[in-house]
Amino acid sequence: xxxTLLLAFLLVSTPFFSQTEDEKQIKSIYNKALTDGKxxxxxxxxxxxxxxxxxGSVQAQEAVxxxxxxLDSLGLxxxxxxxxxxxxxxxxxxxxxxxxxxxxxxxxVPICALGGSVSTxxxxxxxxxxxxxxxxxLEKLGKEKIAGKIVFYNRPMEPTLINTFxxxxxxxDQRSTGAVEAAKFGAVGVIVRSMNLRLDDYPHTxxxxxxxxxxxxxxxxxxxxxxxxxLLSTTLKLNPDVKFYFKQNCKQLEDVQSYNVIGEIxxxxxxxxxxxxxxxxxxxxxxxxxxxxxxxxxxSMDVLRLLKETGYRPKRTLRVVLFMxxxxxxxxxxxxxxxxxxxxxxxxxxxxxxxxxxxPRGFSIDASDxxxxxxxxxxxxxxxxxxxxxxxxxxxxxxxxxxxxxxVLAGLRPDSQRYFDHHHAENDTFEHVNKRELELGAATxxxxxxxxxxxxxxxxxxxKG
Amino acid sequence: xxxTLLLAFLLVSTPFFSQTEDEKQIKSIYNKALTDGKxxxxxxxxxxxxxxxxxGSVQAQEAVxxxxxxLDSLGLxxxxxxxxxxxxxxxxxxxxxxxxxxxxxxxxVPICALGGSVSTxxxxxxxxxxxxxxxxxLEKLGKEKIAGKIVFYNRPMEPTLINTFxxxxxxxDQRSTGAVEAAKFGAVGVIVRSMNLRLDDYPHTxxxxxxxxxxxxxxxxxxxxxxxxxLLSTTLKLNPDVKFYFKQNCKQLEDVQSYNVIGEIxxxxxxxxxxxxxxxxxxxxxxxxxxxxxxxxxxSMDVLRLLKETGYRPKRTLRVVLFMxxxxxxxxxxxxxxxxxxxxxxxxxxxxxxxxxxxPRGFSIDASDxxxxxxxxxxxxxxxxxxxxxxxxxxxxxxxxxxxxxxVLAGLRPDSQRYFDHHHAENDTFEHVNKRELELGAATxxxxxxxxxxxxxxxxxxxKG
Numbered sequence: 013x014x015x016t017l018l019l020a021f022l023l024v025s026t027p028f029f030s031q032t033e034d035e036k037q038i039k040s041i042y043n044k045a046l047t048d049g050k051x052x053x054x055x056x057x058x059x060x061x062x063x064x065x066x067x068g069s070v071q072a073q074e075a076v077x078x079x080x081x082x083l084d085s086l087g088l089x090x091x092x093x094x095x096x097x098x099x100x101x102x103x104x105x106x107x108x109x110x111x112x113x114x115x116x117x118x119x120x121v122p123i124c125a126l127g128g129s130v131s132t133x134x135x136x137x138x139x140x141x142x143x144x145x146x147x148x149x150l151e152k153l154g155k156e157k158i159a160g161k162i163v164f165y166n167r168p169m170e171p172t173l174i175n176t177f178x179x180x181x182x183x184x185d186q187r188s189t190g191a192v193e194a195a196k197f198g199a200v201g202v203i204v205r206s207m208n209l210r211l212d213d214y215p216h217t218x219x220x221x222x223x224x225x226x227x228x229x230x231x232x233x234x235x236x237x238x239x240x241x242x243l244l245s246t247t248l249k250l251n252p253d254v255k256f257y258f259k260q261n262c263k264q265l266e267d268v269q270s271y272n273v274i275g276e277i278x279x280x281x282x283x284x285x286x287x288x289x290x291x292x293x294x295x296x297x298x299x300x301x302x303x304x305x306x307x308x309x310x311x312s313m314d315v316l317r318l319l320k321e322t323g324y325r326p327k328r329t330l331r332v333v334l335f336m337x338x339x340x341x342x343x344x345x346x347x348x349x350x351x352x353x354x355x356x357x358x359x360x361x362x363x364x365x366x367x368x369x370x371x372p373r374g375f376s377i378d379a380s381d382x383x384x385x386x387x388x389x390x391x392x393x394x395x396x397x398x399x400x401x402x403x404x405x406x407x408x409x410x411x412x413x414x415x416x417x418x419x420v421l422a423g424l425r426p427d428s429q430r431y432f433d434h435h436h437a438e439n440d441t442f443e444h445v446n447k448r449e450l451e452l453g454a455a456t457x458x459x460x461x462x463x464x465x466x467x468x469x470x471x472x473x474x475x476k477g
Numbered sequence: 478x479x480x481t482l483l484l485a486f487l488l489v490s491t492p493f494f495s496q497t498e499d500e501k502q503i504k505s506i507y508n509k510a511l512t513d514g515k516x517x518x519x520x521x522x523x524x525x526x527x528x529x530x531x532x533g534s535v536q537a538q539e540a541v542x543x544x545x546x547x548l549d550s551l552g553l554x555x556x557x558x559x560x561x562x563x564x565x566x567x568x569x570x571x572x573x574x575x576x577x578x579x580x581x582x583x584x585x586v587p588i589c590a591l592g593g594s595v596s597t598x599x600x601x602x603x604x605x606x607x608x609x610x611x612x613x614x615l616e617k618l619g620k621e622k623i624a625g626k627i628v629f630y631n632r633p634m635e636p637t638l639i640n641t642f643x644x645x646x647x648x649x650d651q652r653s654t655g656a657v658e659a660a661k662f663g664a665v666g667v668i669v670r671s672m673n674l675r676l677d678d679y680p681h682t683x684x685x686x687x688x689x690x691x692x693x694x695x696x697x698x699x700x701x702x703x704x705x706x707x708l709l710s711t712t713l714k715l716n717p718d719v720k721f722y723f724k725q726n727c728k729q730l731e732d733v734q735s736y737n738v739i740g741e742i743x744x745x746x747x748x749x750x751x752x753x754x755x756x757x758x759x760x761x762x763x764x765x766x767x768x769x770x771x772x773x774x775x776x777s778m779d780v781l782r783l784l785k786e787t788g789y790r791p792k793r794t795l796r797v798v799l800f801m802x803x804x805x806x807x808x809x810x811x812x813x814x815x816x817x818x819x820x821x822x823x824x825x826x827x828x829x830x831x832x833x834x835x836x837p838r839g840f841s842i843d844a845s846d847x848x849x850x851x852x853x854x855x856x857x858x859x860x861x862x863x864x865x866x867x868x869x870x871x872x873x874x875x876x877x878x879x880x881x882x883x884x885v886l887a888g889l890r891p892d893s894q895r896y897f898d899h900h901h902a903e904n905d906t907f908e909h910v911n912k913r914e915l916e917l918g919a920a921t922x923x924x925x926x927x928x929x930x931x932x933x934x935x936x937x938x939x940x941k942g
Contacts, residue, residue, distance in 0.1 A: 042637065042639075043637045046636045046637050047636050047637060171511045171512050171913070172507065172508045172511050172512060174507075174861065174862050174863060174917075176913075209913065210912065371836070371892050371894055373863060396639065397639055398639060398838060398866065398892075400865045400866075401863065401865075427836050427863075427892065429836055429911055429913045429914050429917070430911050430913075430914070433911070446894055446895050446898070447675065448636070448641075448674065448894045448895075449894050449895070452639075452894070
């Protein structure tokens, strides 16, 4: 009788036990991250011993060597470098700019070349400047008012958007294609308001593209700090005849050899089902790339270590991938997907952290509705950690090329309020990363990987029947 | 027929319209806060023009005058100062401490006197030091091992607690009553590990109490930085015979006159039902009190302005109260409640912000279950702003004395990860407050006040039938 009762109890209470097991495993992941995390130490090295890791730079190579060495030391099943050729753009000597209200009356403003831009003539470039609120305004002004001038894109990020990434998306066209579009109207250069919600003195770089524009028609592009943009705009209202001078000697060199850094724990039951967790190892050159995306790299590395240290052996193959060249080429992400396809690898899940090392708020998920619903069903497991947001949406740039029908792609969504204060600027530095916030992000990622591995995605469940 | 249909539609859809009106009002509050908030400018003045505002100090009086002036300028119905006598404790010259492993071999460590502590003898205090993990360990050691020594309380905050305030609660007895308890065993002084989750060099002050201990039996108490505590602890393990020296000349002076600062919008329908929103104007003296609690004061002030500017006229009387002396006496909070009771004022709701100016995550609510349930029912209105946590729990120290049956007390709950990096320390300064995070907090408070005012609490609804 007692045995029967016990059996009945066990049968009835299986879901309860299972829940408790998940709760326990997730608790042990968070505890480990908060008391014995490695992410912060790794980030300290990447940021303070190596620094900014622009694709093709010596620092980028040092970061490859360092992270490979650290992954080697974790006792994973396999660690390797995946070769990829990357563009090499160099900033050259510090940029310089001023505006001139009348000959000899000049005011210096902080600028930096946009990544990928051509240089100015060696003596710099001086011309009248015309302010616009966006690319669509060029058409209205026409060649007549633009030709021979510098175009000043000054549409700010929209402060009322709670998700600051949405505000970024609403502005970044000015940076990425502003030069190409302005050149069509005869502009000789462009100055773009920094993608920053705060008023301060840091110019924020970032990628721009010339597309098919012939080399001879490429015009130089620079970012101006938000305070600089406000000052210039106010001055232009008082005196539309302001001249702007800037000088930069950045250039695009030949492509160079680089690498994605990959570590793997081979799956114990379904080794051919691959889960990826990653960030990008390259960064811009102005700061040390702590938030963008040193944080995502060290969190991803710690996901494998946290699972290992808490005694969880993944059933599926789990890879950490530190992608090279997200910032100005996406070569690493494309290469990883290309190799995966050529080897017929079955990727079932990929998770990227590339939104800063701030307090984790949740995930955005790019997957079918039933796969999203499955993950949303785990929300209660994350609530004790104040992780509450499980929304349909984008995942991450580097894992995007992996996308296939049935696959689950996800992005960690940290609190976004402070991200653009630092993004691509000189103040994206280690001291602006909080140890606990970084660790909570790593634990949140590891917990989702654990659940996906344990239960499979809806897609993998269907295939297995 | 068309009129009938329209009527039917209106009847059926009233809840929908009503919801939309709330959504619109809340959106307009957030938009106003993020594009035209005043909180950040006010905080800039409080922090950078006035600075730390210890009760009874000149700066505390300056803060009273400044905030009253700002409230006067908002065109409220009434602004006044509520007199309250406050304790005046002064730190004196900077504290100094070292430990000595053998005569002449000394290592300086950063300390600060705990608020309310007596001074050391004028030449300082030097004695052997004994480390404990908490008050309960004193009993175990007994007089024999404690008498004539300095007790070093070194139990750290628990890093695995996600809510850092829980970790604080688990440690703060060492600071508040550690001296009284150690004195019972003949200790001559106490050194307390700073209430800080991070390892750094800032000592964190905070209140301690002697209770009924006769003046002659009071021993001096100081906080040591977390790095200092670690170093001292390691050294003690190698050499238990370490001597500790510290010197501080703080003292308790006579009580002085001070004020709560109060502004009011008189209710248009139920003027006798009072809602309070507030923070505390006093702070510790080491930093400028930006997070604790300049942030809460300026957010509370902006609640009234945001409602006014978005065209919402409260039905109930809405008061902003900037309480004096939360840190070392609670005289302001007690005085406000005392006066409210003596005037038979009917307080239906009080909301305090005293947990830093970080991204708002939700509210903790101290009320009856049906009142809590009502607020939790509004959760969807807050979700677009990523405010998701509506939990039963404490509210705020200053509004606590108002508590009555049927009343709703609430505390704003911002993200807590970084709070104790700054709390009561030299680095609680303006540059560590993010403008958007502060503004989001103000908007979140204003939105709750709007909902409480519009719908009443469950208690007020019941009374009205």
